Amino acid sequence: MNSRTAVIGAVLVVVAVVLLIVLSSGGSDSSKTTDAGKVPTIVVDNQGHPVGGVQELVYKKGDRIHFKVKVPFEEEIHLHGYDVAKEVPKGGGTVTYDLKADLEGEFEAELEDRAEQVAALKVEP
Amino acid sequence: MSFIPFAHALASRQDLPIPAWLFAWAASIVLIVSFFALSAAWREPKLEDEHRRPLGERLSGTLLGLPLQVLCGAVGVFLLGVAVYAGLEGTEAPDRNFALTFLFVTCWLGFPFFSAVFGDLFRPFNPWRAIGRAVGTAFTAIAGQRPAHLRYPEKLGRWPAAVGLLGVVWLEVVYGAGGIGIEPHATAVAALLYSAYTLAMMAVFGVEEWCERGETFSVYFGMFGRLGIFGTRDGRLQRRRPLSATTSWATVPGSAAVVIASIATTSFDGGQEGAFKDTLESLVEWLADIGLGPTASLRWGETLLMLACFAGVALVYLLGVRGMRTVPGAPPFAKLRTGFAHTLIPIALAYLVAHYFSFFAFQEQAQFGFLLSDPLGTGTTDLFGTAGWEVDYSILSANTIWYVQVAALVIGHVIGLMLAHDRALVYWPEYKKATASQYWMLAVMVAFTCFGLYLLSVSNG
Numbered sequence: 001m002n003s004r005t006a007v008i009g010a011v012l013v014v015v016a017v018v019l020l021i022v023l024s025s026g027g028s029d030s031s032k033t034t035d036a037g038k039v040p041t042i043v044v045d046n047q048g049h050p051v052g053g054v055q056e057l058v059y060k061k062g063d064r065i066h067f068k069v070k071v072p073f074e075e076e077i078h079l080h081g082y083d084v085a086k087e088v089p090k091g092g093g094t095v096t097y098d099l100k101a102d103l104e105g106e107f108e109a110e111l112e113d114r115a116e117q118v119a120a121l122k123v124e125p
Numbered sequence: 126m127s128f129i130p131f132a133h134a135l136a137s138r139q140d141l142p143i144p145a146w147l148f149a150w151a152a153s154i155v156l157i158v159s160f161f162a163l164s165a166a167w168r169e170p171k172l173e174d175e176h177r178r179p180l181g182e183r184l185s186g187t188l189l190g191l192p193l194q195v196l197c198g199a200v201g202v203f204l205l206g207v208a209v210y211a212g213l214e215g216t217e218a219p220d221r222n223f224a225l226t227f228l229f230v231t232c233w234l235g236f237p238f239f240s241a242v243f244g245d246l247f248r249p250f251n252p253w254r255a256i257g258r259a260v261g262t263a264f265t266a267i268a269g270q271r272p273a274h275l276r277y278p279e280k281l282g283r284w285p286a287a288v289g290l291l292g293v294v295w296l297e298v299v300y301g302a303g304g305i306g307i308e309p310h311a312t313a314v315a316a317l318l319y320s321a322y323t324l325a326m327m328a329v330f331g332v333e334e335w336c337e338r339g340e341t342f343s344v345y346f347g348m349f350g351r352l353g354i355f356g357t358r359d360g361r362l363q364r365r366r367p368l369s370a371t372t373s374w375a376t377v378p379g380s381a382a383v384v385i386a387s388i389a390t391t392s393f394d395g396g397q398e399g400a401f402k403d404t405l406e407s408l409v410e411w412l413a414d415i416g417l418g419p420t421a422s423l424r425w426g427e428t429l430l431m432l433a434c435f436a437g438v439a440l441v442y443l444l445g446v447r448g449m450r451t452v453p454g455a456p457p458f459a460k461l462r463t464g465f466a467h468t469l470i471p472i473a474l475a476y477l478v479a480h481y482f483s484f485f486a487f488q489e490q491a492q493f494g495f496l497l498s499d500p501l502g503t504g505t506t507d508l509f510g511t512a513g514w515e516v517d518y519s520i521l522s523a524n525t526i527w528y529v530q531v532a533a534l535v536i537g538h539v540i541g542l543m544l545a546h547d548r549a550l551v552y553w554p555e556y557k558k559a560t561a562s563q564y565w566m567l568a569v570m571v572a573f574t575c576f577g578l579y580l581l582s583v584s585n586g
Contacts, residue, residue, distance in 0.1 A: 080137035081518055104523040106139040122141060125523045 041068040041094070042118050048073075048111055050118040058122045059101040069109065069118060070094040079121070081107035135220050135230070135491075138518050140483055140581075142399070143527045148582040151531040155538055155574050159567050162542045168556050172372050172547045175365040177358060185362040198255025205252040205316065211500045212313025219301075220491070221502030222309040228316065229297050229307075230488045234481050236346040241474050244370075245350025248336070251343055253323040257332035260324075274331040282338060282378030285326075287386050289341030291435065294390040298397070299427040337377075344383055348374060349474055351467070371467040371544060381466035385442060387473040388573065389435040392580060395480040396434075397427065399583035405430055441572050442469065448565030449549075455562065456552050464552065465566065468544040472573050475537025479530040479577060483521055490516045530581050538574040542567065 043051040059065055069077050072092040078085045081103055086095040097109075101123045109119040143151075179185065187193065204227065212224035219225050236247045248254070264272050296315055301307030327335045336343040350356075351370040356363055374380060397405055405426055412422035446461045455461065494514030498507045506512065545566040546559070553559040 083137065083515070103138070103518045104141065105518060106141055107137065108139075124141060 039066050039068055039096075041070055042109075044069065044071045044075075044111065044118060046072055048114045048116050050116075054117050055119045056122065057119055058124065061101055061104055061123055061125055063101045063123075064098060065101045065121060065123075066096075066098045067109075067119065068094050068096045071111070075114070076112040077109060077118075078112040079107060079109045081105060085112065135226060136484055136487055137220075137516070138487065139398075140526055140530075141523050142583055143530060143578070143581045145582065147527055147531060148578050151535060151578050152575050154535055155571060155578075158535065158539055159542065159571060162539065162546065162567070166543075166546045166560070168550070170547050170550045172366065172369045172544065173551060175356075175369040177356070177363040177365045180355075180362045180364060182361075188362055189357060189360060194249060195255075197249035198252070198258070201250035201252035202255055204250075205320075207500060209313045209316050211502075212309040212311075212316070215309055215501030216503055217308050217310065218502055219307070219309065221495075221499075223496045223500035223502070224309045224312050224316075225307065226488055226492050226496055228312060230485060231492050232342075233293070233297075234477065234485045235489075236342075237349040237474065237477055238482075238485065240346050240350035241352040242354070243350075244353035244355035245347045247342060247346035247350070251336065251340075253320060253327065253340065254332055254336050254343070257324060257327040257335075260328075261332060272328070272331075274334070275329050277330045277334050277338060280378055282380065283344050283383050284379035285339040286341045286344035287379055287382035289339075290345055290383060290386045291390065291431070293341060294394065295428065295431065298390075298394050299424055299431065338379075345387070348380075348383060348387075348470055352470060352474065368471075368540065368544060371470050372548065374470070375463050375466035378463075381442070381462060381469075382439075384466055384469045384473050385439050386435060388469065388476055389438040390431065391473070391476040391480050392438065392576070393427075393431045393434040395476075395580045396583070397430070400580050401430060438573075441569055442466075445565045445569035448568070449562040452553065452558055452562040454553055454555070454558055461552070464548055465545060468541050468548065468566065468570075469573075471537040471540035471544070472570065472577075475533045475574075476577055478533035478537075479581060482529055482533070483526045486521055487516050487518060490514070490520075531578070534574050534577045534581075538570050541570045541573075545570070 040055065040057060042055050045051055057065075057067055065082075069086075069088075070093075071077070071088045073088070074090045074092070075088045076085055077088060077095050079097060082099060084097065084099065086097070088095055104123050104125055107121045107123070108117050109121060110117045208224045208227045211222055211227075215222045215224065240246045261272055296312070297307055300311065323335070323340055326339055329335075330339070337347075338344065351374045352368060353370075354364055354367050356365055356370055375384075393401070396402075408429060409422050409426035412425050413419065417425060443462065446458065446465060449455055449461055449465075450458050456464070491514075494511045494516075496502075498509045498512040498514075499505075500508075504512075542563075546563055549559040549562045549566070550556070553562055
């Protein structure tokens with residue numbers, strides 16, 4: 001190994017160590033799990049958009065997925081992946097999801113007829 | 126305005142971003158592996174010779190014989206026909222129609238994945254090649270002479286395939302944006318138009334010539350097939366040293382553009398909901414402000430971003446090549462640009478595996494389950510009794526997916542470095558100069574690998 005290679009190697013190793021320290025320090029806390037004590041409610045406006053944008057709900061595997069969707073018109077709410085659909089009656093109403101988080105990944109809750117996403121559920125290991 | 130990426134329109138589940146600690150470990154491993162690759166690499170080229178070993182005559186004769194070729198070609202034509210028919214006559218729900226999953230998942234991802242191990246698997250099943258050869262044979266029988274063809278312009282090389290590759294991804298990812306994704310009917314029409322174009326080009330330039338250089342799918346899948354261990358020569362099936370067939374792939378002009386397009390389009394698709402989302406939204410808003418309609422601004426925005434990805438990947442590669450040019454004894458820039466293009470093939474495959482492996486695993490359950498039994502998605506047929514099957518998303522845990530993604534990128538990185546080092550020894554027989562040239566390619570590989578990790582680590586917004 002010549003001196004130039006050794007210097008480059010040393011630089012790379014230092015960069016690697018710095019990367020490890022910097023990124024690992026904040027790593028596992030990068031997402032916060034949805035507070036199990038509160039039931040988040042997603043409110044959909046008259047135009048069919050979620051008020052405040054698409055909400056991100058984060059759960060750990062094994063938790064209860066628990067949230068409500070309030071819609072002012074007749075619709076079908078579909079939680080993809082878990083494949084749970086709930087009907088909002090004519091004139092609007094609120095539907096409640098309460099099920100075990102047993103599939104890992106990111107899943108979409110959407111207004112099925114309008115293909116409008118209202119929430120992103122993340123189930124982490 | 127919502128973005129509906131293609132994978133999103135089909136699968137009900139998306140991958141979680143890789144956690145920061147895994148990103149850090151993977152990036153660190155990449156850097157340390159790169160250092161060892163620099164210091165402990167071999168001193169003579171090992172991959173320029175394919176070390177071919179012919180397989181048994183009987184096995185080779187059976188696998189390459191006319192009956193099996195006709196059968197495979199017929200299967201390819203039949204399945205393309207089913208996909209087109211399903212697209213034209215079936216449901217417009219993307220996830221319930223055979224056409225989309227078959228064309229954009231089973232074929233578009235399956236052939237690269239399996240060809241990278243076994244060699245080019247698309248060639249025997251290529252429906253256009255099968256039709257072209259059948260028509261050519263019939264013409265020869267009737268006219269008493271082989272069909273005449275124009276000479277293929279050498280400079281055109283694989284550029285038609287590179288443009289076609291961008292076109293396929295544009296159709297898949299961009300065209301359907303703003304709606305529910307690309308519709309089965311539009312896909313079927315595109316398949317018919319592409320078939321007409323391909324058959325016309327085969328008539329003009331010859332079947333094998335067009336497949337080797339211009340036909341998008343043959344070139345794209347064949348590129349990954351060069352990584353595999355089986356190939357044919359002189360009508361005989363042969364086993365070859367892994368990776369060695371890549372070294373002769375990029376001699377045709379435009380090859381670098383093909384592999385760059387592959388990396389760029391995967392990056393674009395992987396980043397449009399995550400790393401590029403804010404940029405894309407700003408771009409779309411600006412286009413809407415200057416007067417484009419909602420769908421047009423979305424399509425133009427995505428088109429520009431996809432082209433920017435292509436330009437960005439090309440720029441990184443060309444900077445690496447430009448850097449190598451500074452090493453004493455370097456060949457001309459054009460020769461270096463062509464000579465190292467094959468080193469990006471493992472990176473392109475790694476990107477594909479990292480971004481689509483879980484999608485492929487989930488969607489193939491649909492392909493061989495309900496889509497096979499009910500190809501039109503009308504709910505009225507159940508050909509094999511599997512129409513009621515659903516996708517089981519529990520077969521892969523998030524941890525498994527993360528480790529496969531990271532492993533793919535790290536392995537792709539190592540193989541890319543190996544190929545680059547081997548080629549450097551050809552251009553710079555003096556070991557020290559070869560190693561010096563590889564600082565540049567190492568920087569290119571580290572850039573691509575860390576960028577790939579970054580794309581995987583950014584949350585889908």
